Amino acid sequence: MAGQRIAVIGSGGIGGVLAEAAHAAGHQVTMCVRTPFEKLTVQTPDGTEDIPVTVATDPSELGEVDWALLTTKVHDVPGAAGWLRELDDGRTPLVVVQNGVEHRESVSQVSGPVLPALIYVGAERVEPGHVVRRSPASVQVPRGDLGARFTALLEGSGVRIRETEDFRTAAWRKMLTNLAPNPITALTLRRLDVLADPDVRELSAGVLTEAIEVARAEGADLTQDDAEQVLGDYVRKMPPTNGTSMLYDRVAGLPMEHEHITGVLVRAAERHHIDVPLNRTLLTLLRACRPARLPAP
Numbered sequence: 001m002a003g004q005r006i007a008v009i010g011s012g013g014i015g016g017v018l019a020e021a022a023h024a025a026g027h028q029v030t031m032c033v034r035t036p037f038e039k040l041t042v043q044t045p046d047g048t049e050d051i052p053v054t055v056a057t058d059p060s061e062l063g064e065v066d067w068a069l070l071t072t073k074v075h076d077v078p079g080a081a082g083w084l085r086e087l088d089d090g091r092t093p094l095v096v097v098q099n100g101v102e103h104r105e106s107v108s109q110v111s112g113p114v115l116p117a118l119i120y121v122g123a124e125r126v127e128p129g130h131v132v133r134r135s136p137a138s139v140q141v142p143r144g145d146l147g148a149r150f151t152a153l154l155e156g157s158g159v160r161i162r163e164t165e166d167f168r169t170a171a172w173r174k175m176l177t178n179l180a181p182n183p184i185t186a187l188t189l190r191r192l193d194v195l196a197d198p199d200v201r202e203l204s205a206g207v208l209t210e211a212i213e214v215a216r217a218e219g220a221d222l223t224q225d226d227a228e229q230v231l232g233d234y235v236r237k238m239p240p241t242n243g244t245s246m247l248y249d250r251v252a253g254l255p256m257e258h259e260h261i262t263g264v265l266v267r268a269a270e271r272h273h274i275d276v277p278l279n280r281t282l283l284t285l286l287r288a289c290r291p292a293r294l295p296a297p
């Protein structure tokens, strides 16, 4: 099904990776941006490519589209309301590609079909229109008609799409990849190499042990084995030169996504009367950070 018109809201790491994928699958991409740029360049371990996209800075510039992909940070969704309103014709599917577990709630005003999506990739926007992708990307979506259509849309894109019966578990499992690395890199101002320090690894294991109990109370089918696998396998597979989306925001002096990752966990823990002192401490420290531009690690 090449030749579809795809609007990508947000032009950071994930917007760039998905524009690259949509172009590779033969689609026409319009980037709906807050900060305009001349051209989109995506740098990967295989080389650097300029991706032909149309850049729109105002919703009135959008024509008809077949799909919309939302790739802002969760806290930036209210700011993207104009794009969402313009694209919400009750028919065009909106794919919400974000971390966390609030994919549907954050776009509850949208009347058309919504597909929540989890993306596994290491991507950094180093300047407007320039994205570095340091690992292959894969996406997980709920199994169903819309999930199957999205899988078909990105066929041939180089991005593997996995459909799951149990999206709640998948979303909490993705949370495990963020709950330790994102706060720890943002607070230490170090990239993922920080996780190899033995004391930091022990702290990460403790953070995820707390998270498993909360995730289970929230209905996710996860065990301590999942926490160990995430720490030992997934994080190890990411290049140590990769950072996290939260670290990139901290050094750019931008708001961080902690309320939608660690904050969600801590609030769920309170509801279930589970004590999560390590996650509470990380949340307190993240809330205490002052916005300031810092040298990139």
Ligand SMILES: NC(=O)C1=CN([C@@H]2O[C@H](COP(=O)(O)OP(=O)(O)OC[C@H]3O[C@@H](n4cnc5c(N)ncnc54)[C@H](OP(=O)(O)O)[C@@H]3O)[C@@H](O)[C@H]2O)C=CC1
Binding pocket: 009, 010, 011, 012, 013, 014, 015, 032, 033, 034, 035, 071, 072, 073, 074, 076, 079, 080, 081, 083, 097, 098, 099, 100, 119, 120, 121, 122, 123, 124, 125, 128, 244, 245, 257
């Ligand atoms: N980066 C990664 O490796 C991964 C990120 N994720 C998740 O994916 C989501 C996106 O993260 P990521 O791409 O890294 O974030 P970025 O900060 O790199 O990109 C977000 C983009 O959204 C744009 N944006 C914000 N508000 C608006 C608006 N009102 N209108 C248009 N564009 C807007 C920003 O604009 P501007 O250019 O002006 O800043 C920016 O280009 C997050 O939930 C993150 O946690 C998941 C897996 C991996």
Ligand SMILES: CC(C)(CO)C(=O)C(=O)O
Binding pocket: 099, 121, 122, 123, 177, 178, 181, 182, 238, 242, 243, 244, 245, 246
């Ligand atoms: C898993 C990880 C850390 C990969 O970059 C991520 O999801 C993020 O940066 O938010």
